[in-house]
Amino acid sequence: MGQTVIEKIAQAHMTEGPDRPLRAGDVISLRPRHVMTHDNTAPVMKKFKAIGAARIHDPDQPVFTLDHDIQNESETNLAKYRDIEAFAREQGVDFYPAGTGIGHQIMVANGYVVPGSLVVASDSHSNMYGALGALGTPVVRTDAAAIWATGEFWWQIPRTVKVVLEGELREGVTGKDVIITLCGLYNQGEVLNAVVEIGGPGVAGLSMDERFSISNMSTEWGALVAWFPVDAVTVDYLRRRRETADPSIKERYTEDDLAAWASDPPCADADAAFAAEIVLDLGKVSPHVSGPDSVQVMRSVADIEQEKIAVQKAYLVSCTNSRLEDIAAAARVIEGQKVADGVGLYVAAASKEVQEDAEALGAWEALLAAGAQPLPPGCGPCIGLGTGLLEDGEVGISATNRNFKGRMGSREAQAYLASPEVVVASAVAGYITGPAPSDGQRPDYAFRETDTAPAPDEAVDIQPGFPSSIRGRLVLTPQNNLNTDGI
Amino acid sequence: MTPEMMADVVMENYDPTFVSRTREGDILVGGWNFGTGSSREQAATAFQAKGIAMVIAGSFSQTYLRNAFNNGFVCIACADLVTRIKEIHEDAVGAGEATIIPGDELEVDFASGSATYRGEVFRFSPLGSVPQSLVVAGGIENQVRERLNL
Numbered sequence: 196m197g198q199t200v201i202e203k204i205a206q207a208h209m210t211e212g213p214d215r216p217l218r219a220g221d222v223i224s225l226r227p228r229h230v231m232t233h234d235n236t237a238p239v240m241k242k243f244k245a246i247g248a249a250r251i252h253d254p255d256q257p258v259f260t261l262d263h264d265i266q267n268e269s270e271t272n273l274a275k276y277r278d279i280e281a282f283a284r285e286q287g288v289d290f291y292p293a294g295t296g297i298g299h300q301i302m303v304a305n306g307y308v309v310p311g312s313l314v315v316a317s318d319s320h321s322n323m324y325g326a327l328g329a330l331g332t333p334v335v336r337t338d339a340a341a342i343w344a345t346g347e348f349w350w351q352i353p354r355t356v357k358v359v360l361e362g363e364l365r366e367g368v369t370g371k372d373v374i375i376t377l378c379g380l381y382n383q384g385e386v387l388n389a390v391v392e393i394g395g396p397g398v399a400g401l402s403m404d405e406r407f408s409i410s411n412m413s414t415e416w417g418a419l420v421a422w423f424p425v426d427a428v429t430v431d432y433l434r435r436r437r438e439t440a441d442p443s444i445k446e447r448y449t450e451d452d453l454a455a456w457a458s459d460p461p462c463a464d465a466d467a468a469f470a471a472e473i474v475l476d477l478g479k480v481s482p483h484v485s486g487p488d489s490v491q492v493m494r495s496v497a498d499i500e501q502e503k504i505a506v507q508k509a510y511l512v513s514c515t516n517s518r519l520e521d522i523a524a525a526a527r528v529i530e531g532q533k534v535a536d537g538v539g540l541y542v543a544a545a546s547k548e549v550q551e552d553a554e555a556l557g558a559w560e561a562l563l564a565a566g567a568q569p570l571p572p573g574c575g576p577c578i579g580l581g582t583g584l585l586e587d588g589e590v591g592i593s594a595t596n597r598n599f600k601g602r603m604g605s606r607e608a609q610a611y612l613a614s615p616e617v618v619v620a621s622a623v624a625g626y627i628t629g630p631a632p633s634d635g636q637r638p639d640y641a642f643r644e645t646d647t648a649p650a651p652d653e654a655v656d657i658q659p660g661f662p663s664s665i666r667g668r669l670v671l672t673p674q675n676n677l678n679t680d681g682i
Numbered sequence: 683m684t685p686e687m688m689a690d691v692v693m694e695n696y697d698p699t700f701v702s703r704t705r706e707g708d709i710l711v712g713g714w715n716f717g718t719g720s721s722r723e724q725a726a727t728a729f730q731a732k733g734i735a736m737v738i739a740g741s742f743s744q745t746y747l748r749n750a751f752n753n754g755f756v757c758i759a760c761a762d763l764v765t766r767i768k769e770i771h772e773d774a775v776g777a778g779e780a781t782i783i784p785g786d787e788l789e790v791d792f793a794s795g796s797a798t799y800r801g802e803v804f805r806f807s808p809l810g811s812v813p814q815s816l817v818v819a820g821g822i823e824n825q826v827r828e829r830l831n832l
Contacts, residue, residue: 211811211812212810212811212812213810219807220759220806220807221807221810222751222807222809222810222812222813223810223812224812242823245823246823246826246827246830246832247827247830247832248826248830248832333744334748335745335748335749335752337723337748337749337752337822337823338748338752338822340826341822341823341825341826344826344829344830345826345829345830349751349812349813349816349822351747384714384715387715387741388715388741388742388743388744419744649805650805650807652794652795652805653795653808654793654794654795654808655792655793655795655808655809655810655811656793656811657792657793657814658811658814658815658818659818660818661792661814661817661818662792663791663792663793664789664790664791664792664793665709665735665736665756665789665790665792666787666788666789666790667707667708667709667735667736667787667788668705668707668708668709668783668785668786668787668788669708669709669711669767669783669784669786669787669788669799670703670704670708670709670710670711670734670781670782670783671711671712671767671768671771671774671775671781671782671783671784672693672696672697672700672710672711672712672713672780672781672782673712673713673768673771673775673779673782674696674712674713674780675713675714675715675740676713676714676715676718676719677696677712677713677715677716677717677718678695678696678717678718678719679692679693679696679716679717679725679728679729679746
């Protein structure tokens with residue numbers, strides 16, 4: 196039986212595991228190309244030291260990017276940031292200070308993530324790396340400390356759900372609308388804890404920024420990985436980045452690598468076993484909003500704008516949707532208009548470089564001229580830090596990826612998620628609306644589980660100290676989605 | 683929180699009678715997406731403190747699974763077993779009982795990757811050397827110390 200693309204990438208990075216092709220369910224040890232930590236580098240340092248480790252095993256592996264609490268200029272926070280920087284210097288680890296940008300953006304734009312690589316972060320939106328054809332998945336802080344100490348971490352290979360994209364997006368429909376639609380249409384755990392392997396003829400028409408948005412918010416859809424094929428769009432992005440990014444990118448991949456990705460990109464075997472398949476007609480996607488308060492609920496903009504739901508805050512921030520394409524699109528919508536009275540529109544670029552590019556285009560100034568309040572390139576309101584948070588009773592509309600109660604400020608507020616265009620159109624109108632009329636269409640639900648043959652019976656060696664069998668009284672707690680954290 | 687304190691309050695938000703009715707060596711069988719929302723390590727270590735031998739569920743939240751094995755606690759996904767056990771005990775499940783203890787036993791064989799209940803055998807992905815050595819070491823921190831000779 197063939198392997199899915201993620202099984203193959205895992206195989207290529209495996210340091211310990213079974214002596215046969217990997218498949219879903221296998222628990223193996225892997226060496227990632229990189230592990231990113233952000234402000235949480237500080238608690239990971241504590242874990243690292245508590246373990247008793249002193250030197251990072253491979254200083255080229257970790258990447259430290261300060262992005263979460265960058266508006267916090269208290270002495271405690273600044274001291275924490277100084278400690279992280281000092282540790283980076285001492286260990287020889289790449290360090291990006293506050294103001295450089297959001298960690299995930301730095302990772303994809305500076306050559307740390309490449310096709311076929313395994314890149315992790317102690318942050319759930321590492322799914323974003325899948326847009327470049329990498330295996331990007333989250334780890335917890337303890338795992339980050341273990342990777343620093345040994346270079347490796349353990350992982351269980353999830354089942355893979357194939358997502359086939361057909362057709363193309365119509366005018367006025369964005370990548371964000373695609374992922375909002377996937378979250379809202381497939382909201383019964385279809386891809387929970389699974390790998391999503393995206394493919395189909397619809398991929399070619401999606402820009403890199405659209406793919407980043409889709410992979411990024413796949414985390415909220417419930418997936419552990421959201422992998423895109425490597426095609427001319429991917430290779431073109433990586434070639435342009437090599438020319439425009441900080442020159443240190445040239446050490447991370449070469450012209451030969453680019454040629455290899457173009458001629459021999461990673462892909463699944465023809466006879467790979469998928470657990471299920473989803474088919475999505477991009478041509479039937481229309482602008483939608485997630486929420487309020489959950490991404491499992493969505494409404495078309497065509498429908499919700501009739502209610503004229505007033506908003507007080509609008510956010511064009513985050514690794515989901517504040518790249519150049521997003522800011523430029525927002526600027527085109529807002530050109531010559533003003534943010535409505537009583538509405539605060541907050542804008543932060545995904546990185547300082549993106550902001551500079553937006554300024555060069557005039558897009559940044561167009562937003563500021565309309566009354567948008569600029570924030571530094573970081574996470575800010577997406578994670579409920581810094582200025583401009585939601586207050587009691589307010590309704591916010593945001594280009595970010597999470598809208599659960601309390602995420603962006605008060606628990607007594609409501610948050611909707613949307614594309615940058617809809618966020619900015621709503622800020623101008625003062626209520627949730629789009630920049631142009633839309634038809635509220637959505638694709639058909641098309642989910643099909645595969646009848647996979649069960650894995651062949653296999654016997655394993657029992658390690659000394661591990662029980663060969665356990666016998667015990669059955670205690671059945673049948674509830675699904677059981678939150679055991681009652682302490 | 684000490685292990686003794688954790689053992690005294692384990693699962694109390696789900697079912698306050700859980701603590702008094704369960705005992706060392708029990709095997710916990712749960713539903714789907716077990717451990718969702720439980721991002722702290724105590725969610726797994728509390729079961730260890732109580733002496734629960736392991737958890738078998740239909741599926742696990744990824745963070746829960748990581749915290750479990752990072753603390754050397756065995757969690758196995760075996761959807762067919764869970765479906766069948768819920769079927770066998772459908773009256774109690776249907777009545778909404780939070781914790782069902784029929785009194786009989788499960789046997790889990792790690793060499794073959796199989797779990798047996800009332801004569802029926804269900805297979806799961808056998809645990810290879812990587813998860814076994816995590817459990818033997820007593821968790822990831824111990825394992826890292828061993829690897830670094832600390």
